[in-house]
Amino acid sequence: MAREPLHLLKTVYGYDAFRGRQAEIIDHAIAGGNAFVLMPTGGGKSLCYQIPALCRPGMGLVVSPLIALMADQVAALRQAGVKAAALNSSLAPQERTAIWQAMEKGALDLLYVAPETLLRPAFLERLRAMRLSLIAIDEAHCLSQWGHDFRPEYRRLDCLADLFPDTPRMALTATADAPTRAEIVSHLKIGVENSFIAGFDRPNIRYAIAEKDAPRRQMLAFLEAHKGDSGIIYCLSKRKTEETAAFLNERGYTALAYHAGLDKAVRDANQTRFQREDGLVMVATIAFGMGIDKPDVRFVLHLDLPGSIEAYYQETGRAGRDGLPADALMLYGYEDIALRQRFIDESDAPEQRKRMERQKLDALLGLTETGQCRRQVLLNYFGESHAPCGNCDNCATPPEMFDGSIAAQKALSCIYRTGERFGQAYIVSVLLGAEDERISRFGHDRLSTYGIGKEHDARTWRSILRQLVAHGLVNVDLAGHGGLSISERGRDFLREKPALMLRIPARTGGRPAKAAPHEVARGIAPADRALFEALREKRLSIARAQNLPPYVIFHDKTLVEMAVVRPRDRRALEAISGVGHSKLERYGAAFLDVIARHSP
Structure with a gap:
């Protein structure tokens, strides 16, 4: 395999050019530098460690917090022709043995592992005998004791600097305010000078916030423009997730509930359905979300106030990872505010933690009550300035x-x-x-x-x-x-x-404006929409045959480009963004056949 970054980008991933600071970060890591990378969800941060791991000698080690996330990423890499595997507690003994054998033979490009597995002394000892190209710590904000996704095991990852002093380390996240960024860089001994802040803006997401008036009616009005779309609805309580899912099913939506109180087998089955089916709505508590790599989530609706701006940003960030338009709506009422305040006051946290949580809640309430551009306020919280975006409710309809x-x-x-x-x-x-x-x-x-x-x-x-x-x-x-x-x-x-x-409350009785209809096929000429749907059907049948999520085959964005460009041969198909060599060999003939049957 060629080891030049741009060549890998095209042949493995099917993209012609790097975005933003990707090339700079990749060159830095290939040269052996440590790096802290903050890049918005959907900004391509996984390429920032995958490509250096492929370019440098040895095996890339990726620390990831959830089995579901690891499985998704490994499946996508294998589809692209990369030798990747994940070691976790869900594997049978013979599967673990086979992965260790591949590692010892130098037959793996990338290994994904949870921190709990990595930190076992026996695991670390065996790993030290191998050559590592790079260590990537994904979702690095999990090490922050003040963060909303704190994982104690992440705190112990600082040992990697001493155990593997000659291996470059990367810490990556999409969500971290200034104090959290400083904590990550210091704790993992990365060095402030090695920070790469690529920004927080997600311009494809339309933000809207409304006071609760008749929440179920508001929810249905919002969902009207998203029939057939995949989306997430967040609720504060387990009971509310189940009641809301049942309510939506009665009204013709396909909805599933997800919360920590459900049996693990039920949770896993619901998550798998969400990842592999189109048009499914997941109604969930915050137990659902981290590790969901589904790129075509078209909306996130909060039926209750989230805990902080960081939580809100991360949860809404699960929409539109493919860069296509997505909606984020939050509904809140004074009971939500009081409940969040009560959670803080009655927690066993030290007073310093409570003070910080109150400040975070105040910042979130400032976002809900502002008459300014929502994106301006949101990005300002993370230390970024932004002109009025034109893509939020306050920009579209300035409040009186x-x-x-x-x-x-x-x-x-x-x-x-x-x-x-x-x-x-x-x-x-x-x-x-x-x-x-x-x-x-x-x-x-x-x-x-x-x-x-x-x-x-x-x-x-x-x-x-x-x-x-x-x-x-x-x-x-x-x-x-x-x-x-x-x-x-x-x-x-x-x-x-x-x-x-x-x-002044909106004259519509508090109901937020309906989401602007922007199905994935928006912008495609009516004559091309039938082809787009046919390509989706072909993708779905291929994915089901391999027991994979459809987006692992091709993203919607790639199918949109196929439907518009209508490539007639392999060379033209390979020029489509997202079609690398491996996928061209595997699926090129099948998709070219669909295009030929729908072309004059």
């Missing part, structure tokens, strides 16, 4: 804002005068001067705040109260009955009475 300081004062006064123990609906009723038996019984119809909010309707007041919770002026007692109370920040606000800009 108003000076809500008087409204906030009225709401806070009403909460205070009613005893700081009633929920949102009751406070709204008092502000509107509703004739209500409970209000009369408690004598709250005689309060100065009774009926002082008639300039707004009930929906606007509910929105105002949600925003006051998001701004940290109001607390919600979820352990009780959802009673509202004034926070210390809220008391400061009442004393100082600063300006406070709030959003």
Whole structure:
């Protein structure tokens, strides 16, 4: 096999040119340099370690956190003609023996292994007798003690610097703020000067965030444009995942539930179906996601508030890995905010950790409440500047804002005068001067705040109260009955009475605008769409015959190009992005036949 990076890129992976900083990173690693690589999901970070491992003498070692991720990557590499394998606990003894024999003979280009397996003394001892071309630590943010995907075993990977001092080490991730990046570089002894930050922007993802109004109705409106698409819906609770999946199945969608409480065999079967079937919706807790290498996920919907901007970025990043258009919608309500605050307050974490978690939650709430471009706020959190993107809900339909300081004062006064123990609906009723038996019984119809909010309707007041919770002026007692109370920040606000800009709720009743229809075939002439679907059918039949996910054969993006260009011979097909030598030999005739049958 030739060892020039650009030649490998074309012949193995089927691409004509490197993107972004790929070439720079690859040259650095081939020369023996350590590297920290931050590159957005779908940006091609796997090539940054795979190609140097193929170019340098020896076997590349890749540390990966999940069996499913390893299996996907090994399958894709084998399809491309690369000798790759994964050692993990799911293998039968004879399979493990065969892999060790291949390693000892120098017959493997890349070995994937979980940190738990790698760190066993016997494993390390056998590995030290072999020549390693490179050590790649994927999903490196897992070593951060303050991160959302912390894995204790990742902390112990610092031993690799001492055990393999002459082997270049790469740490790669798509999600890491500045403190996490510094922690990774320091802990793995990579060196700040060896950092390659390729950015966080995912321009193909359309971001939208909306307050919960009627969540199931909002969900169905969003999904209307995604019929037949693969997507992920995140929920906070196990029960909600199952109820939501059942609800969607009743309405004609194919939906599966995934959470830690399910039997492992059920979880594995559901994940396999998601990876290998088109148009399936996975309704899941955060237990699902890391290691999902499916490139054609067209949407991610959060039915509940995620835990932080890092978690939100990583979870939405599972959409559109192939670079084609994708949607990300988050729905949130004041109960979500209160629940997240409660999780932090009631955790056993040290106070330093709790302070950081509160800061992360505040940053996320800032994203939900902003009237700015969502992408600007999101990227600013990671230290990047960006012009208004034109591809988020705030850019498409700028929210109307108003000076809500008087409204906030009225709401806070009403909460205070009613005893700081009633929920949102009751406070709204008092502000509107509703004739209500409970209000009369408690004598709250005689309060100065009774009926002082008639300039707004009930929906606007509910929105105002949600925003006051998001701004940290109001607390919600979820352990009780959802009673509202004034926070210390809220008391400061009442004393100082600063300006406070709030959003006017959308006139659509809180329902987010429907996702713009952008099926994969968008942009293909109607005459070419039949060919695109025929190519997908051929891909699916080939994948099923080999028990593989379809995208391991070819990505949708490659099929789109085939449908538009309509190559007539092997040479023309090889020029299509994503068609390397191995796949041309394996599948060229089958796909050329489909193209010929659909061409005039």
